[in-house]
Amino acid sequence: MNSIGKEFVVTSFGESHGKCIGVVVDGCPAGLELDVEKIQKELDRRKAGDDLTSSRKEEDKVEIISGIFNGFTTGAPITMLAWNKDVEPSEYEKRRFLLRPGHADYTAYMKYGGFEDYRGGGRFSARITAGFVMAGALAKQLLNLLNIEILAHTIEIGGIKISDVTIDDVRNNTEKNEARCADLKVAEKMIERIRQVRDEKDSLGGIIEGIALNVPVGLGEPVFDNLDGELAKALFAIPAVKAVEFGSGFRSSRTKGSENNDIFFMENGKIKTKTNNSGGILGGISNGMPIVVKVGFKPISSIPKKQKTVDVKDMVETEIETIGRFDPCPVPRAVPIVESMMGIVLCDFGIRTGFISRVIK
Amino acid sequence: MNSIGKEFVVTSFGESHGKCIGVVVDGCPAGLELDVEKIQKELDRRKAGDDLTSSRKEEDKVEIISGIFNGFTTGAPITMLAWNKDVEPSEYEKRRFLLRPGHADYTAYMKYGGFEDYRGGGRFSARITAGFVMAGALAKQLLNLLNIEILAHTIEIGGIKISDVTIDDVRNNTEKNEARCADLKVAEKMIERIRQVRDEKDSLGGIIEGIALNVPVGLGEPVFDNLDGELAKALFAIPAVKAVEFGSGFRSSRTKGSENNDIFFMENGKIKTKTNNSGGILGGISNGMPIVVKVGFKPISSIPKKQKTVDVKDMVETEIETIGRFDPCPVPRAVPIVESMMGIVLCDFGIRTGFISRVIK
Amino acid sequence: MNSIGKEFVVTSFGESHGKCIGVVVDGCPAGLELDVEKIQKELDRRKAGDDLTSSRKEEDKVEIISGIFNGFTTGAPITMLAWNKDVEPSEYEKRRFLLRPGHADYTAYMKYGGFEDYRGGGRFSARITAGFVMAGALAKQLLNLLNIEILAHTIEIGGIKISDVTIDDVRNNTEKNEARCADLKVAEKMIERIRQVRDEKDSLGGIIEGIALNVPVGLGEPVFDNLDGELAKALFAIPAVKAVEFGSGFRSSRTKGSENNDIFFMENGKIKTKTNNSGGILGGISNGMPIVVKVGFKPISSIPKKQKTVDVKDMVETEIETIGRFDPCPVPRAVPIVESMMGIVLCDFGIRTGFISRVIK
């Protein structure tokens, strides 16, 4: 339901226009000196803020209400939240029963019998990912102890793709532009395209690539708690995600084994592979190469453009115009969210496998 | 680890060249008249048998050793297994320490310290999916009570794709050809291509589309037990799967919201959508439209062609030739496996949501 | 770790002298009109307040920060908390490394390497049961929909026992006295005994009986998710509980089968048993008779009396005097806590078994 993980358990709570968005993290080992600034910084990356994003302005200041003592984790559950400030519930009353095409309005109404908090999508709003990012920022601090680095960047928006970039491009360029694209020239085109579509009162999808470096060999459990399966499950929890592939993914479906197999070789006494078509995962277990996953986002469904729909109360066809705040493209803000979900899953496996020991020495 | 599901729990056991392959299904409601023939029929679909598949010949006869009484489920755990017959362990001793590129040999060795059963891939062999199919065949019988139908078919092999086919094509044509492709003409080309690559001692990947019809609105739990997330997790448990997408998937990442949103309309007093880009899932919950998922398989890694690799014992570079039985393409035999994983997940949610009541009346 | 339940999942957070005590309840069906006053009333029952209890004065005002909309549950996780007000951390610094005999100081220190929040016992304080009571009060409102009534009362303190009382005595008398004993005369003796031992700077244990009425037949899952097993697990989560028995419990170990077996008979077309030695549970499943459980509490370990102990930092023997606030007997305040744990477990099984439907109609 609203928890993920086995030994590093993240429980999400809060609603888009409720009092707060938050998260409880259970299973974090004691003894981590928590850098709250880093958590805030990740939250800030996720925030709306420029003309490419929603006009909703939330301070999103993280507040930690349990689990930290004298600046260190204690082994107790860590509860983090941000109070909602900029809520406009009245807006949502007007179109209470008008189903936004492509949105969860319909399935939520059917599942919860009309009792769901529908304001701004309630639990189905991308706003709940603020909680994911708090947990992810904590996970990343634990993973840093193992020297694991997690990166994500935009590789495609509205059909505009990057060509190959280096890890250093990703490290250096991603935060330098509003598209979070590691290729600064392509980034400009993406931004231009988003603006154009926004002005059409429409929205765009795109693809994010997530990368985890220095992951030790051995994370992941056969046969059902695969590293790829758990990563996929976590990534599909991000609103608007419709596709996930590892390594060469669907492209590998068009190749021959002799082309796609990553050849093992020796380097400095360690076994590595020449290519990384597997995306760092063999048999559901990390093989020491970079974990590489591509995450496909559909265009945000909630658009100002007039659309046909149904009034679920009267069960008649009608039209809807979503007046108000919207993000024309989910992708740039989702970059830290993808990193967070990867961090949460890797942290869980790190604890399960004993790489992150329960009491940090 | 080796269990999946929350209320319909499937536990896998057995090894490729051990005594048996089996599965325990816990949580199956009492009172289902079990059709064992149907389970056997699904197992037979998964079996090797023609010149496109491995020469390993297993009878794969399902034996039920618990949970059934007088032909009905009792509410107790159902244990099903097939005894392994055609095992050739000696073959594997020779290349014990030669890592097959693209295979789990390396990660298994590292994770289990050399104690893993390496014969034929052991727990990492696609042979364990025989157990998945037993559980899936049971799940399908439960889903039939809700009128849910699950289908899968090959839509692409080695770059050869089908064009649009109807549901009836899928129902009628899939089992008529060795490629399990619903377009009989394209099927011939696929088969031709597999034969050609097989003769090159190489292998091919491909894509399977899974479809679930008549799924009621409301299966799936926000925010972490999404229907899409759980389906993805289950599908990534199939060996060689590297990509999963729902509905228009990665294609939606290249569209605009106004193009991708599925417009709601009324039909016979029910709410439907004109298109199904969402693949039947909105906000992680089924919306009553067909569930549509595409599953990308890499080419099978274990090929007879000579490849460079490493000897993990001596830590030196060397070469490997996988003499012996192999499948040149995993896709045709995986069609019933994809159906099984979909069935297992839908059954679990069917029970969780109360659509399949705990005691069948 | 800090969660309990499968479909009605209660996650506890907060520390004795941290910012707050709280709980997240996930899996509560949508559509329950929540009576917050009733939750507050249960919290008030748990509060210290008279001369038999700790002098710590906490307002314990419940605040709900997620999951409720327009007064109803929405199906989303419900987060409830009470902010800590009356904290005196300085007191605890002085005897930081002096292990209180019988307390978790030692095991917490060893498990968390000294990073645990030791102030007032931190996570090991009985104060965290305020969260249990919030969740239990919610559970009881759900169970009321099935007409299930949960009661608890003190049956023994410091060796002073009640004789038989009726259900109406329990309903009418328990809240009328500080011992929460249904026999008002025995209650006076218990209170007298507590005062006496308190003046000796010592503490007392006792026994609470929990009763659940109108529980339908069929709650509980064989073989490992027994109703008795899950109730026991939940009750042992209450600090100071050392013993749990159902029905005639240890007494039945001294009887013969012909004496202990509850004879079935017909009453108004329903099957009942003449006696209830089973405590309403046969084969781990409720049989429709009252669930009856006895819960044994040890005397509170934290007493003002001087005791020998060890300084865990210097690893030397020394003495400790716990100056400050203490409860001379845990039992009276634990009565609503026992009810809460029973409510949480029954609610979980009520949902799992389909008696409490996921969307309340």
Add this chain to the structure above:
Amino acid sequence: MNSIGKEFVVTSFGESHGKCIGVVVDGCPAGLELDVEKIQKELDRRKAGDDLTSSRKEEDKVEIISGIFNGFTTGAPITMLAWNKDVEPSEYEKRRFLLRPGHADYTAYMKYGGFEDYRGGGRFSARITAGFVMAGALAKQLLNLLNIEILAHTIEIGGIKISDVTIDDVRNNTEKNEARCADLKVAEKMIERIRQVRDEKDSLGGIIEGIALNVPVGLGEPVFDNLDGELAKALFAIPAVKAVEFGSGFRSSRTKGSENNDIFFMENGKIKTKTNNSGGILGGISNGMPIVVKVGFKPISSIPKKQKTVDVKDMVETEIETIGRFDPCPVPRAVPIVESMMGIVLCDFGIRTGFISRVIK
């Protein structure tokens, strides 16, 4: 349902008069050299065999069908089973609808709508504990690596109690007598009493004490996955168990804190307690002292003596005489079962806490 444990997961299957009784153990680390003789020996301890036990004669020969390779555990799920041989189903047809007082016949019938396997109690038979013992015997071999020793012995039968015995008495005397009592003189009286009651066609209850020695400090998770809570849950899965207490248990409810608190002192540089009223558990976590638990069994409900009951089909009152095989007292055969449940739980925590590493070096 039919699984217990988080990282060392035991799944039970099989029925009293079905084909077999078995168990899947998932999460056992790779690299343990399994002593199958020891498993058989534990099974033999559980078997009926003398005139104090049922006349059902089962060979109970353990067969391992997965998870072991070259004599070592591989990290894969270990499936163990014993085929049922001595089944007499016809006996059970005659009294199909006659509810045995005190047995699960009634609750099983109601829960599974008559589809349950009722032969010999089906899933509710104590015969399923053969599977628990297989898993427990495996767990004990893992715990031996940590030098943990698990013992159990009969301390009371039909009101006849032992006085204090030493650990060596338990080690040396328990297997020397049919009552499994460490005091050989008291054992004679217990045996005499069982014979007497057996001849009355009646049954007896009793109490077993379980002890775990050399348990490291730190097993158990606050606040809901307590060591005591998980042990209690596992012990209540044994049929006929109605009461569980740790250390001084209910007796501590009659004492004062100053009497019950275990005083810490130093011994050879280690912290110990002078008494062990806590039963080795403080705050839900092991404190390094022996884990001591008392388990109360009711007399076996299935007795040959004529009893009043109800016919659940016709819903009329009638009488029942359970002709056939029965155990007059569950306690002696339950001694290895108590040890097994303790072993399973300690093993699970041993893995979770990292004391038993995932790959045994």
